[in-house]
Amino acid sequence: MNTYQLANAFTAATDIMVLGLATDKQVATTLLPMPLMTELHAVIERHALTLNVGQCYVFCRTTAPYKIILVGVEALEKMTLQTWQKAVKAVAKLLPDSNRQSLAFIVPEMAQVWLSATVIALESEHYQQGQLKKAGLNPSAWPSAITLVSPWSADAAAMLAQGQAIANGIHLTKTLGDLPANHCTPRILAEEALLLAKNSQGLLEVDILDEQQIKALGMGCLLGVSQGSLESPRFIVFKYAGGVPTTDPIVLVGKGVTFDSGGISIKGGSRMDEMKYDMCGAAAIFGVMKALVELQPAIHVCGLIAATENMPSGAALKPGDVITSMSGLTVEVLNTDAEGRLVLADALTYAARFKPKAVIDLATLTGAIIVALGSGASGLMSNNEALAQHLLRAGTMAGDRLWQLPLWDEYQELIDTPFADMANLGNDEAKSITAGCFLARFATEYAWAHLDIAGTAWVAAGKKRAATGRPVATLVEYLLGNVV
Ligand code: BES
Ligand code: MN
Ligand code: ZN
Numbered sequence: 001m002n003t004y005q006l007a008n009a010f011t012a013a014t015d016i017m018v019l020g021l022a023t024d025k026q027v028a029t030t031l032l033p034m035p036l037m038t039e040l041h042a043v044i045e046r047h048a049l050t051l052n053v054g055q056c057y058v059f060c061r062t063t064a065p066y067k068i069i070l071v072g073v074e075a076l077e078k079m080t081l082q083t084w085q086k087a088v089k090a091v092a093k094l095l096p097d098s099n100r101q102s103l104a105f106i107v108p109e110m111a112q113v114w115l116s117a118t119v120i121a122l123e124s125e126h127y128q129q130g131q132l133k134k135a136g137l138n139p140s141a142w143p144s145a146i147t148l149v150s151p152w153s154a155d156a157a158a159m160l161a162q163g164q165a166i167a168n169g170i171h172l173t174k175t176l177g178d179l180p181a182n183h184c185t186p187r188i189l190a191e192e193a194l195l196l197a198k199n200s201q202g203l204l205e206v207d208i209l210d211e212q213q214i215k216a217l218g219m220g221c222l223l224g225v226s227q228g229s230l231e232s233p234r235f236i237v238f239k240y241a242g243g244v245p246t247t248d249p250i251v252l253v254g255k256g257v258t259f260d261s262g263g264i265s266i267k268g269g270s271r272m273d274e275m276k277y278d279m280c281g282a283a284a285i286f287g288v289m290k291a292l293v294e295l296q297p298a299i300h301v302c303g304l305i306a307a308t309e310n311m312p313s314g315a316a317l318k319p320g321d322v323i324t325s326m327s328g329l330t331v332e333v334l335n336t337d338a339e340g341r342l343v344l345a346d347a348l349t350y351a352a353r354f355k356p357k358a359v360i361d362l363a364t365l366t367g368a369i370i371v372a373l374g375s376g377a378s379g380l381m382s383n384n385e386a387l388a389q390h391l392l393r394a395g396t397m398a399g400d401r402l403w404q405l406p407l408w409d410e411y412q413e414l415i416d417t418p419f420a421d422m423a424n425l426g427n428d429e430a431k432s433i434t435a436g437c438f439l440a441r442f443a444t445e446y447a448w449a450h451l452d453i454a455g456t457a458w459v460a461a462g463k464k465r466a467a468t469g470r471p472v473a474t475l476v477e478y479l480l481g482n483v484v
Contacts, residue, residue, distance in 0.1 A: 020087060103146045255365065325345050
């Protein structure tokens with residue numbers, strides 16, 4: 001997909017033109033030819049046009065550009081990445097109907113630093129749901145070419161490539177996330193991983209560990225969660241070496257619960273279907289790996305996915321059971337629905353063998369993080385302040401924000417129990433933090449950060465429920481070291 005180009009000036013030969021109209025009424029450009037500017041000003045005056053951020057006004061002409069889309073943007077000096085992306089996403093919603101025409105998008109000079117985020121926002125509507133419908137996906141009439149027009153600086157081409165690669169990664173993450181659990185079992189996830197490696201021109205290596213190998217490693221927590229299911233677990237290991245296999249890697253760890261019924265501590269029936277999204281941490285690792293394969297940066301990144309179902313059955317874990325993790329620490333499973341931390345625990349132990357520079361886990365871990373942060377930010381917890389700050393900055397730059405919660409020692413006692421080294425549950429307080437505290441006990445040998453993406457990985461809006469591809473953009477931004 002090479003839809004995007006950069007240009008420093010507008011050429012009227014385009015079919016469609018997109019232009020920001022700032023809330024202070026100034027058309028956000030000096031890049032247009034004079035006659036077109038005059039015409040636009042006349043239209044704006046005649047209709048006394050004022051547009052809120054993201055509001056679009058479309059009009060057609062008999063000469064090129066045949067269609068002009070005006071979109072409300074924030075006044076230039078006040079514009080933020082969030083309001084800019086809001087405007088761009090509103091434009092993106094119109095693009096599937098653009099009849100495969102060419103499109104020129106005039107980007108205000110100050111939005112140049114957000115080039116990658118602009119492409120990601122435009123591509124947000126290029127993804128379609130419904131691949132399991134009999135008729136397949138509706139063919140979208142996406143523009144044949146999109147030219148981003150601005151007085152671009154020298155690094156713009158690299159930023160454009162980055163944006164495109166991240167958008168492709170997000171696309172894969174959304175596709176996997178939206179798959180129902182019967183089309184996305186641990187076995188199928190492993191097959192997808194092999195496919196990604198196969199199409200990587202040797203850049204990506206994948207090892208799949210099956211149930212026997214997981215047993216041999218002593219991953220008693222992952223096995224405990226999977227023992228109630230007819231589907232066997234998989235442990236997926238991605239290795240992207242980018243030509244530097246001898247450096248210490250950054251290791252990503254993903255929760256890959258392909259369906260979370262809660263187990264014996266079964267969830268209520270309402271909206272239980274959304275627990276097909278409980279593998280979105282794993283899906284984000286797929287997206288990151290896809291972007292890395294495309295960009296081929298000289299960095300060393302591994303991805304670990306603990307893939308399993310969490311189901312009730314006669315063989316399932318029972319509340320009160322004590323299981324032994326790969327680290328040797330024992331866990332009293334007070335609630336079988338707190339399964340994410342269990343599968344991550346063994347993955348975090350496994351991660352130590354890479355002598356990682358840093359480990360970042362991604363998990364739809366707690367409902368409590370949705371209460372705390374909604375969809376505005378993923379929760380961040382870390383045992384290393386420098387790592388936390390890097391990730392926070394990457395999130396801000398990517399428009400895919402994180403917000404930090406504390407992991408103070410005082411919280412640790414909430415998961416103490418007389419029956420094992422720890423319980424998998426605290427009380428009703430600080431539920432996202434106690435989950436983080438649990439993970440911290442396994443992430444002792446390296447700098448580590450935990451991203452709780454339960455509120456950000458998908459939107460839970462009835463018929464509009466959909467995977468978002470978060471936090472792929474933040475992670476790629478961080479991994480490429482674009483954060484200062
Ligand atoms: N996958 C869920 C977290 C979740 C719940 C994500 C709702 C998105 C929406 C996780 O496995 C879970 O069930 N967590 C429990 C933990 C509790 C039992 C300590 C929760 O958050 O209620
Ligand atoms: Mn659960
Ligand atoms: Zn879960």
